[in-house]
Amino acid sequence: MDARSEHVAGHLLAWYDRHARTLPWRAPPGSPAPDPYRVWLSEVMLQQTTVAAVKDYFAKFTTRWPTVADLAAAEDAEVMAAWAGLGYYARARNLLACARAVAESGGSFPDSEDELRKLPGLGAYTAAAVAAIAFGRRAVVVDANVERVVARLFAIDAPLPGGRTEIRAATDRITPDARAGDFAQAMMDLGATVCTTRNPRCLLCPLSGDCTGYRAGEPERFPVKAPKAAKPHRQGRAFWIVRNEKVWLVQRPGKGMLGGMRALPDDGWSARGDGSGEGPIAGPWTPGGAVQHGFTHFTLDLHLALYSRSEVVSLPPDAGEWWPLDRLEEAGLPTLFAKAARLGLAAMGETDR
DNA sequence: TAGCCGTGGTT
DNA sequence: TAACCAAGGCT
Structure with missing residues (x-):
């Protein structure tokens, strides 16, 4: 030395x-x-x-x-x-x-x-x-x-x-x-x-x-850094489906964005493009507000859609799980979906369930 | 190799 | 407000 x-x-x-x-x-x-x-x-x-x-x-x-x-x-x-x-x-x-x-x-x-x-x-x-x-x-x-x-x-x-x-x-x-x-x-x-x-x-x-x-x-x-590309803005929807004081949660695929995490169902938004708008069931849907969330490579505006019928026709049991609303914190939702869930809970409070 | 992958604090 | 960025790794 x-x-x-x-x-x-x-x-x-x-x-x-x-x-x-x-x-x-x-x-x-x-x-x-x-x-x-x-x-x-x-x-x-x-x-x-x-x-x-x-x-x-x-x-x-x-x-x-x-x-x-x-x-x-x-x-x-x-x-x-x-x-x-x-x-x-x-x-x-x-x-x-x-x-x-x-x-x-x-x-x-x-x-x-x-x-x-x-x-x-x-x-x-x-x-x-x-x-x-x-x-x-x-x-x-x-x-x-x-x-x-x-x-x-x-x-x-x-x-x-x-x-x-x-x-x-x-x-x-x-x-x-x-x-x-x-x-x-x-x-x-x-x-x-x-x-x-x-x-x-x-x-x-x-x-x-x-x-x-x-x-x-x-x-x-110093250090000198190469300029970074601008972040695109994406639009997506997440779906809040509640029955008997439980909300429908899915598990995301093991790889990729938020891989392996529990989540609300969504319409397939990604860094590459907006979501399709389509949910896991047909609706009807009521607007439940939106949250903005920044990821590394893009910013997402996530609009929450509330299921507005009292009975869910059918949801495939192996595609997700009904999660008790009073234990939602234990689901381990990543921050994006935790924000959306807050909107969903707030909307239910307003309509007095 | 360069694009992908979260979140929250700072300026 | 929007941009920047932090005890990086994987493919």
């Missing part, structure tokens, strides 16, 4: 010793590594997700399933419902697959980056993070925080995503052999609290003396 890199790593670790955030899944700086199960669970939950959003889910999961064996033994539907609201539901499917793979092979997580990388749901980032944080292995841990810190530190001009190769090489250069987990978490804390996307607090930064972007007076210019 060259002198500048050693300087950077030393300053950063000293800063972390004083300013590390206290988080439920984290051990204090310099202390023994935490339970790999908790490290892994937190890292998966934190993929593209803020610390604030994760905290309650982490507490819920670790209370309900204290070990990886407990999680491996859980029912699919239980875990999907517990994940409801956190988003990116493929993570929950992979979480279960990973827990079961680990349980099958003796109940312990592998302690090397290469072996971790083979588990479902662990990509380059997560495998490196778990290897470093849970097992003290030197690994090059690069998430969006690290990308930002490193791009500024070295004033890397190459726009993302292509510039990742150069950023990764630079991160490798400054990563020390010792305290690998602390170093990775220090970089992420720095990115989250000091080297922020907008309005970085360079005057508080332990690396400002080494930072090329700061010296040039334009740290916020």
